[in-house]
Amino acid sequence: MSTLGEKIRDLRKKKGFTLDQLAELSKSSKSYVWELENKDPPRPSGEKLALIAAALDVTADYLLGAEAEPGTAEDKAFFRKYQKMDAPQKQQIREMLDIINRTRK
Amino acid sequence: MSTLGEKIRDLRKKKGFTLDQLAELSKSSKSYVWELENKDPPRPSGEKLALIAAALDVTADYLLGAEAEPGTAEDKAFFRKYQKMDAPQKQQIREMLDIINRTRK
């Protein structure tokens, strides 16, 4: 079980973000993002946590350790993004999924 | 779209908790729980948020407004289909969604 700081760093590296980039995406300062990754224990506000989770495409619940698998968090984050799309784009995605399933079947 | 305070109060009432009870369940003080429900705007830490979400049987993401209310049947059906796919196909779909969002932006 990894800490919040480790989760943030791992996800940031995986996405190839620098501290500055993640700071900008999450409307934080570079120094603060660094503190979250390195200081013990990091205790960000719910707001910051939500922004960082969104920037890293995971749920706040995953960062908080309230969620089991990274795969599950990834799926939920995907679904969240999907839900925010407009209806026509949603349908596009749905059709693409059907196509993939058809060729795979 | 309701505020964090309204969500907490509604969920608390629905479960029949008093302020003191929710405070105890979420390891907070009664005065602070009241502030979360009534002060504008409440800015709880991620920790507190997770504890309160757990006490109220919801996700922190829901309280943060990052998780939508029970969506349409169409969306849920789509998500169920998606979850049944294998990892590589899931990633394909995720990448396609990113592409659509990127070109729309």
Next chain:
DNA sequence: TGTCCACGTTCGGAGTAGCGATACAAAAAA
């Protein structure tokens, strides 16, 4: 070798999260 420079690290400080104490009004229970 040198000097950029992108990136990570560190620090001081303003503002605030969160608590315990306290007080009082409504409501409910007795």
Next chain:
DNA sequence: TTTTTTGTATCGCTACTCCGAACGTGGACA
């Protein structure tokens, strides 16, 4: 009625969030 439980509201305090602005440091070019 009186008593007890809930909700509302404020105060002072400590510890921490979060920022800006420095400072260090390795690597990429000549």
